[in-house]
Amino acid sequence: MSEIEKKIDARLKKPFFTEMLTMAYITGANHSNYLETVKKWAMHFREILQERNLIKKIVHRPKEFWNFKGKKTIYNIDGGQLSLSITGSATMGVRVGVYKVKPGDYSKGREDYDDSSLLTSNLVDMTGDSHFEEDDDYEVDFKKMLESSRMIMEAAEVIKQTEAKGKWEDKPKVNDLIFLHGPILFEAAMYHLTSDANDKFPSFKKEFCDSILQHAPNYILNEFKEWRKDDDNYLRTFIPLYCEIANYLKHSKIPTYGVVERSVNKAPGVVSKAMIGELYGTRARKVQFEKRNFDFSWNVKKAGHAAKGDDIEKVFKSYVLGDPYLFDLILDEGEFIQPIQVLKQNPFKWPNFSSNGYFEKFFNYMPEPYVTYLKTSEFRKPIRVETLNILETFEDDLDFVFHSAKMLPQYAFPLGLDTVDKLAKVPNWMKHSLKNAYQMRMLRALINTGNKDYIELGLKSLVPNRNGFNRP
Amino acid sequence: MSSSNWEEIGTVIGSTSTDSYGFLLTSLKGSLGDIVITETEIPATARGTKKVFIWGRIVSMDRTNPTFPNEAAAELNRIGAIEETIAMVGSEHLHAEVQIMGCTDVDSKAEDIILNPLSYPVKPTSKVLYPDAKIVNRLLSGKNDDDYPIRVGTLINRPDIEIFMSGEALAARHLAILAQTGGGKTVASRRIISGLASHGHPIIIFDPHGDYLGLSKNIEALREIAKNKDIQVRLLSPKLLATREKVPGAVGEIVTKLGLSMTEAQLGVFYNIVNDAEFINTLSPTETNLLKHLEDLIEHVSRINLEGREASSKGPILRKLRLIQDRLEKMEKINDRQRSIFSNKGLKFDDMPDPETNPHMLIKQNQITILYLGGYERVVQSTMVSIILEDLFNDRSSMKDGRVPAFSAIVEEAHNFVPSKSEEKSESPSLMTIRRLLTEGRKFGTGVILISQRPGRLDETTLAQCNTFLVLKLVNPRDQNWVRNVMEQMSEQDAKWLKAFGKGQGFTSGYAVKFPLQIQIDFDKDLVWDEIGKEDFIRQNKERWQNGGKEEAYEMDKNEQKENELLKKSKRVGLK
Numbered sequence A: 001m002s003e004i005e006k007k008i009d010a011r012l013k014k015p016f017f018t019e020m021l022t023m024a025y026i027t028g029a030n031h032s033n034y035l036e037t038v039k040k041w042a043m044h045f046r047e048i049l050q051e052r053n054l055i056k057k058i059v060h061r062p063k064e065f066w067n068f069k070g071k072k073t074i075y076n077i078d079g080g081q082l083s084l085s086i087t088g089s090a091t092m093g094v095r096v097g098v099y100k101v102k103p104g105d106y107s108k109g110r111e112d113y114d115d116s117s118l119l120t121s122n123l124v125d126m127t128g129d130s131h132f133e134e135d136d137d138y139e140v141d142f143k144k145m146l147e148s149s150r151m152i153m154e155a156a157e158v159i160k161q162t163e164a165k166g167k168w169e170d171k172p173k174v175n176d177l178i179f180l181h182g183p184i185l186f187e188a189a190m191y192h193l194t195s196d197a198n199d200k201f202p203s204f205k206k207e208f209c210d211s212i213l214q215h216a217p218n219y220i221l222n223e224f225k226e227w228r229k230d231d232d233n234y235l236r237t238f239i240p241l242y243c244e245i246a247n248y249l250k251h252s253k254i255p256t257y258g259v260v261e262r263s264v265n266k267a268p269g270v271v272s273k274a275m276i277g278e279l280y281g282t283r284a285r286k287v288q289f290e291k292r293n294f295d296f297s298w299n300v301k302k303a304g305h306a307a308k309g310d311d312i313e314k315v316f317k318s319y320v321l322g323d324p325y326l327f328d329l330i331l332d333e334g335e336f337i338q339p340i341q342v343l344k345q346n347p348f349k350w351p352n353f354s355s356n357g358y359f360e361k362f363f364n365y366m367p368e369p370y371v372t373y374l375k376t377s378e379f380r381k382p383i384r385v386e387t388l389n390i391l392e393t394f395e396d397d398l399d400f401v402f403h404s405a406k407m408l409p410q411y412a413f414p415l416g417l418d419t420v421d422k423l424a425k426v427p428n429w430m431k432h433s434l435k436n437a438y439q440m441r442m443l444r445a446l447i448n449t450g451n452k453d454y455i456e457l458g459l460k461s462l463v464p465n466r467n468g469f470n471r472p
Numbered sequence B: 001m002s003s004s005n006w007e008e009i010g011t012v013i014g015s016t017s018t019d020s021y022g023f024l025l026t027s028l029k030g031s032l033g034d035i036v037i038t039e040t041e042i043p044a045t046a047r048g049t050k051k052v053f054i055w056g057r058i059v060s061m062d063r064t065n066p067t068f069p070n071e072a073a074a075e076l077n078r079i080g081a082i083e084e085t086i087a088m089v090g091s092e093h094l095h096a097e098v099q100i101m102g103c104t105d106v107d108s109k110a111e112d113i114i115l116n117p118l119s120y121p122v123k124p125t126s127k128v129l130y131p132d133a134k135i136v137n138r139l140l141s142g143k144n145d146d147d148y149p150i151r152v153g154t155l156i157n158r159p160d161i162e163i164f165m166s167g168e169a170l171a172a173r174h175l176a177i178l179a180q181t182g183g184g185k186t187v188a189s190r191r192i193i194s195g196l197a198s199h200g201h202p203i204i205i206f207d208p209h210g211d212y213l214g215l216s217k218n219i220e221a222l223r224e225i226a227k228n229k230d231i232q233v234r235l236l237s238p239k240l241l242a243t244r245e246k247v248p249g250a251v252g253e254i255v256t257k258l259g260l261s262m263t264e265a266q267l268g269v270f271y272n273i274v275n276d277a278e279f280i281n282t283l284s285p286t287e288t289n290l291l292k293h294l295e296d297l298i299e300h301v302s303r304i305n306l307e308g309r310e311a312s313s314k315g316p317i318l319r320k321l322r323l324i325q326d327r328l329e330k331m332e333k334i335n336d337r338q339r340s341i342f343s344n345k346g347l348k349f350d351d352m353p354d355p356e357t358n359p360h361m362l363i364k365q366n367q368i369t370i371l372y373l374g375g376y377e378r379v380v381q382s383t384m385v386s387i388i389l390e391d392l393f394n395d396r397s398s399m400k401d402g403r404v405p406a407f408s409a410i411v412e413e414a415h416n417f418v419p420s421k422s423e424e425k426s427e428s429p430s431l432m433t434i435r436r437l438l439t440e441g442r443k444f445g446t447g448v449i450l451i452s453q454r455p456g457r458l459d460e461t462t463l464a465q466c467n468t469f470l471v472l473k474l475v476n477p478r479d480q481n482w483v484r485n486v487m488e489q490m491s492e493q494d495a496k497w498l499k500a501f502g503k504g505q506g507f508t509s510g511y512a513v514k515f516p517l518q519i520q521i522d523f524d525k526d527l528v529w530d531e532i533g534k535e536d537f538i539r540q541n542k543e544r545w546q547n548g549g550k551e552e553a554y555e556m557d558k559n560e561q562k563e564n565e566l567l568k569k570s571k572r573v574g575l576k
């Protein structure tokens, strides 16, 4: 038995595979030799990928690696959200934190934290006729609104930092790194409010839009502004804003990645599908390249016919074998697959096209991300790394992700993102326990700003009585 | 009183109560035991609100770096410095727990501030201030000139804040000094002794190890420290005393307490003999030395004619009395020998006067009397202490004209004199006496200071009568728990610190101090007499070896060989 086969055997004994096995049974597939078959598929694909040099290997060398002498700045971004009141006004809190650090810098300036992106108010413009009514859908919409605000603020934080419009004056340089906790891009349709069938989308307040779009020139919006001069309400909805941000990220020269610790086990997974598409030339893949303007192909020799690819997809589906499981088996510690462009925006879910093809146009402008799986620990499922722009530094950057994750041998997730996650978690503001570390961190940061308003705001949030919290 | 020049050191966070609050430190000021102030608005008795300063002391602190998980330590070892990595270094923070002492009105004058109980919780988000020494001293020091204050030390970590104990409170009430060995009990007690002596208060010390004898040698330093030129230190060699009327009781006590068990029958015969008035009359009316009386008793028993079944008890009784005599003589000899070591170093011991007839020789204004108990077995020590304290107390409580002045008694190794029930098979003779002193001392001015390194072995009822405590370092968990049970004012956090205290650091609370506080006891180095206390046996051996010991040993070896040979020869000759 080969070394990797032994490892795969061991991995198949891990609890999450047992779970998956159960799932496979529940879904009705009668796979008498489930684990053995899964193993064979994994080994098969490992072989195919290796033959085509599509699996890259990083060597763990901590002492040698952590030698930056303060010359590389890492920005770690994460957001937290909190809804405060469901009835009455749509009051919510979103905070995005940025942990900036220069490894190897021993001065006081080696690290800092910026949590100036704070939103605690009613986001919805109540003055126009396109605001929420309190009806049955209200609560669902409210949650979506909150989530969408967070998505957009997290992504917009990249712009803010890249343009040095946050706490710090220096702009990130091309050898710096920006990490986002979570996907680089979400499926936009999920957060575009569509509960109102009458094509009336609630729009964000103008100040909010201004605050998140800190760059010039505008990639998309300018063009649309001319087009719908009479009504800029549409431009202040989720999709146009998100689309603008996505395009900024796509054109940014600063390496920017979203790192996802747990991927959903959709079978077949988007990366698996893309991989099969590339290796077998499936029709679906062809359509993606045409309709979604894909611009990045593996360009490798085919592994089989398109029909075979379709069959394999079906097998993965019936085996409930999604991306995180498949790549957990395929990859060895320190390995990642050649990034692959995947389909995130689903045309069938895109908001209806009735307003004169308005949103359809944005659909065409929405970039699709490049994704890889990186196995950071033998004992953990691989993490997903996404970007909208593959730069020359890509492999070095993954090396950085790997070594940052190695700092946490059990959690196996980059320490920088783990740090900002702890610092930015908003729900913890409200914990009564005074030992709460996050409260203290936040309060300290606020006190350090010396800004009376911030301090007041932060202090308010610590008061056990939540009623006083940041009412707009 | 104005807070304007008090430094801001943190902000109150989390939920608060009228007893405690927590705050986040933003400056490096403030450490364990420190006094801090917060300003809060509370409801006033009249309608409306008023501003108060809330005083508290820091009882615990913790420091965390929440962004640095433990699991990162392994990788960090391989890398070296944390700064090389992506980890956050500066996210550490300090959180402090404050126990509230009370509040003062914001606009009350500094001269007459008093602490009132707090009736309304501290406002989260309040600023925490670091008050200046002057105001803290005024409030906390407990210095009241009418009460004959004794400076015992400073607030822990704040050498600028003095802590006093009330001399009057110590004279009328009772203090327990508890700490593991080496914790600084004797240093603390010497400090209090010099404090009491500075006011001329008479003191009697029961000293099993000779820890206090040096006071007589350092008398000049003591007078200097106490600022009292009239202080005298008197060292006494102990003696078991009994006037002839007390002989039956004293001998009976010693027979039973020394553990020389007699059968019921023997005991009966024995008591008949010692209680026989005819026998007692044969004893000298002027003799007070119990050993002398014992001699007479033995003489008497050996001469006595017992009849019938009692006759068989005579032998055993006699044997046991001789055993006791033997043991008492041996103890006396050891004490003699040890005293002679001290005498060689220039200490002068007086014979112990009879406390019943001569209490004034023991208790006198400006006099510190030290009874050196070394060499005697516990029971005998306890008997001696019991006899003396009983006589002194009786004299004092007689209320007659010319009784002895009020005094303080210091009992070292108190667990031997007031042991808990579980420690002793039979009660220590001194237990009841000391208990009585503690319960009634307040009326007659017989203050007691109990000192012990094993608080858990002290009699709880007696200790409960102590209303001031000074607890220094204690590591033994049983002792810690025990102390917490007895001291109401000790919080959980305070108890946690007991094991961490350094030398001379401790917690004090009770009647003689104004507030429960963590304290650093003053160390009067000049009162240390290290000619005895020093544990330098290796040096002593070396010195002896050099000053003739070497030659002596060499000669002894040589002689031994020679003598062995001679002995062999002698045997041969002798056998013939």
Ligand SMILES: Nc1ncnc2c1ncn2[C@@H]1O[C@H](COP(=O)(O)OP(=O)(O)OP(=O)(O)O)[C@@H](O)[C@H]1O
Pocket: B179, B180, B181, B182, B183, B184, B185, B186, B187, B188, B453, B503, B504, B505, B520, B521, B522, B523
């Ligand atoms: N307040 C103090 N400041 C500085 N050092 C002190 C203080 N108290 C005690 N020490 C140091 O600790 C030593 C032991 O102190 P001390 O003899 O008072 O301990 P103890 O508790 O009486 O011990 P034991 O149980 O052995 O009698 C002292 O000689 C001194 O060096």
Ligand SMILES: [Mg+2]
Pocket: B185, B186, B187, B211
């Ligand atoms: Mg001592």
